[in-house]
Amino acid sequence: MVIFLLAVCYSNQASAQKITIRMADKSYDEFAFVEAIDLYEFAYEKDPENTYVIRRLADSNRQLGNTEEVEKWLKLLIDRRKEEPEDLFAYSQALKSNGKYLEAEQWLQEYAELRPEDGRVNIQISLLEYIRFLHQDSARYDIRPVSLNTEGSELGATFYRNQIVFSSTHAGNGMIVRKYKWNELPYLDLFVGDRAPNGDIIHVKPFAPKLRTNYHDGPVSFDPRADKVYITRNNVGKSGLKKDDDGVVNLKILFGGKENDRWEYRGEFPFNSESYSTGHPAIDASGKVLYFASNMPGGYGGSDIYFSVFNDGFWSEPFNLGPKVNTQGNEFFPFISNDGVLYFSSNGHGGLGGLDVFSSVPEGGVFKEIENMGYPVNSPKDDFSFVLDETGTEGYLSSNRANGRGNDDIYYVKLNYIPVIIRGVARDRDTRDILVGAKISVANELGDTLFTSITPKDGQFEFEVNKGKDYIINGQKTYYFTNEAVVETQKLRQNDETFVELFLEMEAVDEDGYPEPKRMEEENGEPLQIIENDYVGFDIGRWEIESAAATTIDQLIEFLKKYPDMEIRIESHTDSRGDDEENMLLTKRRARAAFEYIRSKGIDPLRVGYEGFGETRLLNKCDDGVECSEAEHAVNMRTEVKVVRKGEYRGKRSKRNVFYF
Known part of the structure; x- marks a missing residue:
């Protein structure tokens, strides 16, 4: 009889455990990861040996960016020798995001021996050396959080005229609060604020009420000359969120425009789909080329960067930026600066942590090489949504890095030094002959002399200066009048060269009676x-x-x-x-x-x-x-x-x- 009762009790416990895991899986499949974690943890307490539950706990926490928890659960699998190859890669990435680079490199090498064909490994295999390299130019940037950050999420800051538009989970103003099951935070709404001289965002208020939905709105991109806005938004129908066959709510790009100084809906991107996402739009300075992220079929990994060209009233078929930019991982949040440089975030190129910010300067219109922006733009956590103003010297990024105020925060970024080259030649104004021995000086906008050189026999000079300012090139030479030229550097890219001819006029002199040389x-x-x-x-x-x-x-x-x-x-x-x-x-x-x-x-x-x-x-x-x-x-x-x-x-x-x- 006792044996029978124990069997019944065990049967009931096993049935309850199966029900708990089934409920957890349902929450996981619906991307309700906070809820799923609670259920999986309850199941783990009842059965600590369940490998499936442990792996699900690791993956659910990974979706929420809880890298410390990911490390804990995957270590448990590895200690029990229950790991699979992909667990080793995920473990190395969690260790890296937690700043444990030495351990991360060791486990990455373990994974590389099992999966040498994985392109993510080749980039990261010399991880420690790469991390040191990414820290070496840290003085180039000043980064500080803006004051509007909350305990929720603030992300996707972008420039619109003299203001900053961004997305936030802080509803306020009596708005209905709907929570996003993924992380149990409210859905993102659009806000606008003024740009303070120190880079802070102040006087914040809701942006474009007519463009607002009850679900995620943003990030956005603006074509200020035409007063157009491009918006990332959940796929929403009349009855609410629309899911694809796998239960995924995809993203779409929508258009807005101004009418009587009010923003209104103007349609959607023709290459949106019910079966995949398009989002994170970034319009270029011409207003004709739209960059965006998508997981549409035919890409190189999870999400890739694409662009589409507007011509004769139609958007072209999207073009994938190719394997130099896109990887087996995910590429998100493209931004195209005024000088044509592409910035984006990726977890497939290797870096300091999860998503890192990268840049790519076009060569002949093609993005062939990429560069990690380094520390402190990037951190061991996720860093994304990097944008710059018209000068290319100030901007914002979003990050869930340590010591932040909330889930995701917005940070002001000041680029202290962007090297550009001023080259030139000194010439006689009348004869156009080159001038040897001319003293050439470079001064800033305040008139402070920064550099001085003497022209050699080819009459040329060269200076490296910081982008974003106007510089005064001053030329002096015995028997000649002093002359100056102003050089603008705002539109130059990093390491670009600009050339100036500086003409000096000879002073009028009395004839000394000497014959003219041949x-x-x-x-x-x-x-x-x-x-x-x-x-x-x-x-x-x-x-x-x-x-x-x-x-x-x-x-x-x-x-x-x-x-x-x-x-x-x-x-x-x-x-x-x-x-x-x-x-x-x-x-x-x-x-x-x-x-x-x-x-x-x-x-x-x-x-x-x-x-x-x-x-x-x-x-x-x-x-x-x-x-x-x-x-x-x-x-x-x-x-x-x-x-x-x-x-x-x-x-x-x-x-x-x-x-x-």
Whole structure:
């Protein structure tokens, strides 16, 4: 009899346990995860060995972002050796979200050995090194929570003119409170607030009552020029939420517009579906390209980023952004900045935690490479809905990171440094010649000098500055008027270059009586005026100054007698025929002979420079082994005597002259 009673009691307990698990599964299938967790925990208390219940507890908590609980339940499975390969991956991700990176990497490697083909592993396998890399530029950002955050959820901040529109579970104003079974929080409604100078969001009130439903509204995106709004919304019918065949309430994108300063419903995106979600719209600056997230068939993973183009009154078929952006995981919350950079969140590219924010700069209109925004934009938790203002230097993001006020919070983001390059060249305004030795300075909008450089022989300058400001490029040079140019950087992308030509005008000067140079050359990095030049001849193999050569040199010496600061340069060359060393020696003897002749005429030897170059400076192709005519070889046999004056020429310049350095 006792045995019979025990059997009946056990049968009743087993039946009750099955009913509890069945109820928990029903709540789970209806995405009522808070309710499901309560029921699964009750079932676990009755049967702590039930592997199915433990795994469901881990997955339900994962849906709610309770990563500490996910870690606890999956560790229990692993300790009991009841884990499956996907449990190891989920466990490593929970550890990562809880900041336990060393353990996370160890378990990720365990999973990689079982599933080496999983693309999520290849990115994250050197996790610790990657985490250090993502922390190295943390000073680039200032991040702080806005004051409107509540114990519920605030997310999806976006810019509309001088205001911020966002979604919140804080109903207020006597609105009917319906709770979302997923997390037992109220549904999201749209609110609008003013943007304070410090980035806070103030004077908050409900946004666009005519666009409001009793279910999730937002996030949104605006085309302010056309006063259009693109809204994420639950699939709602006349009788309430509409579910697909699997019991899922999908998302849709709807349109709104302004009529008499009031927002009104204007239709929906033609590629919405009853069987999959489209949401998180982001319209580009042209108002013609709509980016969005969707789990429509044919993607690379759970949810992918797509875009559609508006042309001739119709939206094009959606285009998937491809495997560089989309992964086997989920990509959400696209945002396209004014300069065309794509920002989005993903849990498939690897990073600091759950969802991380990534950016991608288009190359030829295609997003080929992505970059993790790093810490502190990203955290071990979920970070998403990143947006920037028109300058690209301030914005907002949403996150459920630690020490927040609620489930999801909105954070103000200030980008302290976005490097862009200012390149340019300094030129003479009249001749358009490049200017060597010009002092180029960069000043901010307040006139504070940030950088200074001196232009080299190519006249160019280059500075790295912070995007988002106007910079003053100042040029100064002896004998020239100072000039400035203003460079705007707001529309540049990170590491973009902008080029400026800075023209300086020469000051008016009195004629000093010196002749105008034939051309300009350079000597030891300094400008050199070539006042006059001529060539002297020598007999083959000889270096004596004959009468013809003496006559030529005497004419050039007259310049030195008339102008005390002029000098002479002697350069002697041979062709390539004959022995190299003998040719070098011959030219040095010829240059020396010309020097001695000039000195014999009473010229200070310090005013005379001379050099023999042998066959090292040929003027044509006639090098060793190259067949050339006598005339072609003769071009290279020359001794040139130049009358020069150091420094730049300041007199009146004729158009025929070519000045170069």
